[in-house]
Amino acid sequence: MWSALHSESASPAPQPLRHIPVLAREIFEHLPETCELIFDGTFGHGGHMEYFLSRMSSTPRVLACDVDKKIMDKGLHFTAPWKDFITPILDSYANIDLRAEKYGLFDFVLLDLGVNLEHFKDGERGFSIKVDAPLDMRFRNDGSVSAKDIIATYPKEKLEKILTIYGDFSPKTAEYITKALIETRKKQPIETTFQLFDLLSRLHFNQKKIAVVFQVLRIETNQELLQLEIFLKKLGKVVSCGGRCSIITYHSIEDRMVKTAFKSLADDWGFRLVNKKVIMPQYSEIQRNKAARSAKLRIIERI
Numbered sequence: 001m002w003s004a005l006h007s008e009s010a011s012p013a014p015q016p017l018r019h020i021p022v023l024a025r026e027i028f029e030h031l032p033e034t035c036e037l038i039f040d041g042t043f044g045h046g047g048h049m050e051y052f053l054s055r056m057s058s059t060p061r062v063l064a065c066d067v068d069k070k071i072m073d074k075g076l077h078f079t080a081p082w083k084d085f086i087t088p089i090l091d092s093y094a095n096i097d098l099r100a101e102k103y104g105l106f107d108f109v110l111l112d113l114g115v116n117l118e119h120f121k122d123g124e125r126g127f128s129i130k131v132d133a134p135l136d137m138r139f140r141n142d143g144s145v146s147a148k149d150i151i152a153t154y155p156k157e158k159l160e161k162i163l164t165i166y167g168d169f170s171p172k173t174a175e176y177i178t179k180a181l182i183e184t185r186k187k188q189p190i191e192t193t194f195q196l197f198d199l200l201s202r203l204h205f206n207q208k209k210i211a212v213v214f215q216v217l218r219i220e221t222n223q224e225l226l227q228l229e230i231f232l233k234k235l236g237k238v239v240s241c242g243g244r245c246s247i248i249t250y251h252s253i254e255d256r257m258v259k260t261a262f263k264s265l266a267d268d269w270g271f272r273l274v275n276k277k278v279i280m281p282q283y284s285e286i287q288r289n290k291a292a293r294s295a296k297l298r299i300i301e302r303i
């Protein structure tokens with residue numbers, strides 16, 4: 001009996017799946033001097049906040065915002081030692097102006113765009129090409145349009161447009177994919193990840209290209225670029241003097257949007273670019289965390 005108990009307690013407890021924060025050291029090194037109120041617009045598993053809070057000499061108040069309840073709950077669990085300082089907000093970061101009205105101007109704003117590792121690993125919601133699941137892809141289950149609905153209902157022109165713009169496919173390739181989707185959906189609905197994967201495999205796309213099609217559907221399902229556009233328009237009004245905003249992007253269109261918005265804030269709104277050249281992860285970080293490989297960090301300060 002004793003040995004059974006002993007051996008049970010000796011075996012390591014399974015570690016809960018956790019997203020690894022990207023460029024955390026670089027962001028931490030560029031935090032503003034005064035940092036009493038933080039808006040973390042993409043709180044996720046709270047990895048960035050844990051990194052910062054465990055290193056800061058005085059603890060700021062953090063508004064922890066995420067659209068995905070399941071992921072945010074896990075993030076709150078991981079950051080429980082600071083729970084008295086963290087206010088969870090289940091909403092899009094695009095509503096940052098409403099939070100500033102209520103809590104005041106932010107000393108630090110963070111956006112770490114894209115998906116959480118859990119979105120891919122749990123597979124249930126159809127983000128991963130490797131797990132058979134319904135093609136849902138919504139960050140929040142609020143009755144909005146899912147990836148399956150997009151494939152089922154979008155007209156030819158709209159499908160081609162998202163494939164060329166978000167996926168960087170040539171017009172010819174976008175037309176080729178769209179034609180196959182439309183011909184297939186006439187015969188039977190495309191409802192699962194593996195159905196879509198098989199269809200694209202039959203068009204001789206490799207896994208990398210298939211993953212890009214999945215990414216296009218995810219971006220469109222969650223209107224990710226629209227959310228970022230709305231947020232960037234509001235940014236000039238929600239940062240305190242001396243306050244900063246750091247944004248990590250993983251997609252060239254998002255990086256271009258941030259670069260352009262930051263330039264206009266610096267030109268016309270009394271901001272300055274903290275890093276003129278985009279900051280990217282070091283090789284050692286990419287080796288530790290493959291998800292960091294396409295990350296780009298831009299930082300701006302209100303003067």
Ligand SMILES: C[S@@+](CC[C@H](N)C(=O)[O-])C[C@H]1O[C@@H](n2cnc3c(N)ncnc32)[C@H](O)[C@@H]1O
Pocket residue numbers: 019020021022041042043044045046047048049065066067068071091092093094112113114115116117139222227
């Ligand atoms: C890359 S993860 C953030 C990881 C986090 N920084 C960490 O270290 O754990 C991106 C998160 O943004 C969330 N998200 C995506 N779109 C959002 C939006 N419009 N508003 C708020 N959160 C969003 C996703 O649910 C996901 O949890």
